[in-house]
Amino acid sequence: MSTPPRISTRISAISESATLAVDAKAKAMKAAGRPVIGFGAGEPDFPTPGYIVEAAVAAAREPRFHKYTPAGGLPELKQAIAAKTLRDSGYRVEPSRVLVTNGGKQAVYQAFATLLDPGDEVLVVAPYWTTYPEAIKLAGGVQVDVVTDETTGYLAGVEQLEAARTERTKVLLFVSPSNPTGAVHSREQTEEIGRWAAEHGLWVVTDEIYEHLVYGGAEFTSIATAVPELGDRVVILNGVAKTYAMTGWRVGWLIGPGDVVKAATNLQSHATSNVANVSQMAALAAVSGDLSAVGRMREAFDRRRQTMVRMLNEIPGVLCPEPKGAFYAYPSVKELIGKELRGRRPASSAELAELILEEAEVAVVPGEAFGTPGYFRLSYALGDDDLVEGVSRLAKLLADAR
Numbered sequence: 072m073s074t075p076p077r078i079s080t081r082i083s084a085i086s087e088s089a090t091l092a093v094d095a096k097a098k099a100m101k102a103a104g105r106p107v108i109g110f111g112a113g114e115p116d117f118p119t120p121g122y123i124v125e126a127a128v129a130a131a132r133e134p135r136f137h138k139y140t141p142a143g144g145l146p147e148l149k150q151a152i153a154a155k156t157l158r159d160s161g162y163r164v165e166p167s168r169v170l171v172t173n174g175g176k177q178a179v180y181q182a183f184a185t186l187l188d189p190g191d192e193v194l195v196v197a198p199y200w201t202t203y204p205e206a207i208k209l210a211g212g213v214q215v216d217v218v219t220d221e222t223t224g225y226l227a228g229v230e231q232l233e234a235a236r237t238e239r240t241k242v243l244l245f246v247s248p249s250n251p252t253g254a255v256h257s258r259e260q261t262e263e264i265g266r267w268a269a270e271h272g273l274w275v276v277t278d279e280i281y282e283h284l285v286y287g288g289a290e291f292t293s294i295a296t297a298v299p300e301l302g303d304r305v306v307i308l309n310g311v312a313k314t315y316a317m318t319g320w321r322v323g324w325l326i327g328p329g330d331v332v333k334a335a336t337n338l339q340s341h342a343t344s345n346v347a348n349v350s351q352m353a354a355l356a357a358v359s360g361d362l363s364a365v366g367r368m369r370e371a372f373d374r375r376r377q378t379m380v381r382m383l384n385e386i387p388g389v390l391c392p393e394p395k396g397a398f399y400a401y402p403s404v405k406e407l408i409g410k411e412l413r414g415r416r417p418a419s420s421a422e423l424a425e426l427i428l429e430e431a432e433v434a435v436v437p438g439e440a441f442g443t444p445g446y447f448r449l450s451y452a453l454g455d456d457d458l459v460e461g462v463s464r465l466a467k468l469l470a471d472a473r
């Protein structure tokens with residue numbers, strides 16, 4: 072009789088988050104006293120605005136928040152999320168169609184767990200955020216990559232999506248602004264893609280977590296609002312992490328048709344029950360307040376974005392299209408792969424990233440993490456001086472590539 076594996080096949084197929092791994096290595100080097108500059112983190116460098124923190128402090132003092140609350144979220148927060156969705160996306164939903172989750176990540180997991188049966192295909196535009204493949208796989212789904220590159224600004228059009236569609240396609244994952252590329256679809260492109268999805272009876276799972284971080288005249292368009300023909304086959308994922316510098320508070324949400332929200336709430340009721348009440352009350356202050364704090368962050372990000380893109384494009388062998396949203400640049404470094412650098416010859420972007428961390432003490436996330444080797448993701452959510460110093464070190468090192 073053979074011994075069953077210690078770790079289930081399902082879970083052992085999950086890889087470590089590459090972005091967190093780079094961040095952890097950089098932090099360990101820093102702790103050891105090395106002056107590492109990290110472009111790996113996917114979080115604003117600002118603290119959470121004071122009025123949000125104060126709301127949490129007040130909530131922590133209230134005994135009713137020391138107890139279990141409804142698994143699907145505090146009614147007042149669901150109401151506020153519905154109101155915020157109407158304000159920001161023009162999308163009208165009843166609070167009963169909102170499920171409050173432990174960060175956007177849990178919304179991603181629960182959306183796919185709720186929609187997918189084994190073998191169902193999901194169209195995913197690559198480069199993609201590292202978490203989607205694991206969530207799809209765990210739900211038994213099959214990810215079908217729609218690969219884009221810098222020549223189209225990392226945007227996939229209907230023709231490319233249609234070429235990847237099969238009889239098993241159930242879901243289109245739509246992410247605009249995108250992590251890792253910062254690509255933003257125009258309203259026209261969004262409408263075209265949405266109409267195509269509707270025509271073929273596909274579900275659209277749309278991740279709107281970077282909705283407020285768009286620059287240089289780019290506009291966020293919610294596909295749910297832009298394409299009413301999608302009817303009730305739309306699931307919106309969102310959260311407070313990026314808009315209000317609240318990554319550590321762990322509050323996100325999922326908005327969908329009643330049956331999906333009910334099923335996902337059932338799942339959550341067994342997995343995690345309610346999200347921490349103190350965090351929910353902080354999120355309530357965030358979503359029911361104005362957008363001035365994110366406006367100030369956006370200004371800083373925009374300035375850093377322009378500096379970073381300009382400096383990256385000055386490095387021979389690096390090609391960086393202008394990101395229009397989120398807080399990442401995604402340059403191609405394909406020309407540098409295989410070149411000789413400090414006595415080594417990195418054969419992949421992963422190897423080049425490792426060399427850069429060791430030689431220049433600069434942490435970048437290699438494109439392997441996002442399904443497209445040959446690229447780096449650099450977050451510009453860090454201080455201006457560090458940004459300039461980090462990219463300068465990169466330029467100095469890469470100038471030696473032969």
Ligand SMILES: Cc1ncc(COP(=O)(O)O)c(C=O)c1O
Nearest residue numbers: 113174175176250280310312323
């Ligand atoms: C595209 C995208 N969606 C969702 C999330 C989830 O964020 P959180 O779980 O912190 O709310 C992230 C975080 O990096 C992201 O980049």
